[in-house]
Amino acid sequence: MRVPCCEHMGQKKGPWTPEEDQILISYIRKYGHDNWRALPKQAGLLRCGKSCRLRWTNYLRPDIKRGNFSREEEENIIKLHQILGNRWSAIATRLPGRTDNEIKNFWHTHLKKKLQHIQLNNDITINACTKSFPVNLSRDLIPQNSVHAPMLPQKVNENSYSPVVKATRPPEDDHMISFQNAQGMHRKHGASLSPRDDDNSHINEDMEFWFNLFIKAGDQSQNKLEK
DNA sequence: AATGTACGCAACCGCAACGAC
């Protein structure tokens, strides 16, 4: 039976003090954070590793953008949520400077209500996928056959992927969208969905939008992780 | 001014995934 990390005697819980923050920041600057479990002890903090990791990733990390969400960010969250569902960390990788926790909170406190309100007036259609995937909120935003992924219109010929594909959550990679063709084969991002592919002259602005939003952003975050 | 209520956000909890052994 494993003991939950915060149940160790003498470990502090609750809000972090500025002093604790400072200790954590300076320790990570010096030594990094290879081992969260060992970190608090080495840094001289009376916290569990989990708490330190959370504090760092959600609050102290230098690349965090604080303050209100812009309209663009808001729209992106809505769009991403349609595709990814409650996968906040996946959404966060596509919103530079925002944390999963922040997005999750923002969703629950602002956007959820907003969408519910819109759903009440179910004749309202928005350009959810911004430009050309008009989505009726009351109908299309409700997840269908997967946990959270709404079906998008499909049109597939066997040699090419439709720009309109079904986003699924492939078991092999939690952080990347994979696209499924009519045969149900998964392809990881970048395959023939790239607007630069020879056979993809049909890919319109929308695909470029999605490409930018998911694939490029995804690659950036992936590169970041690999560094 | 005092009290009650609603809201927003930081932090916690439990679980699953993953890697090492």
Next chain:
DNA sequence: CGTCGTTGCGGTTGCGTACAT
């Protein structure tokens, strides 16, 4: 292949503050 330790994720909680009465 199973076990254990660690990390990351999503759901939930609870505190502080703003607002209403």
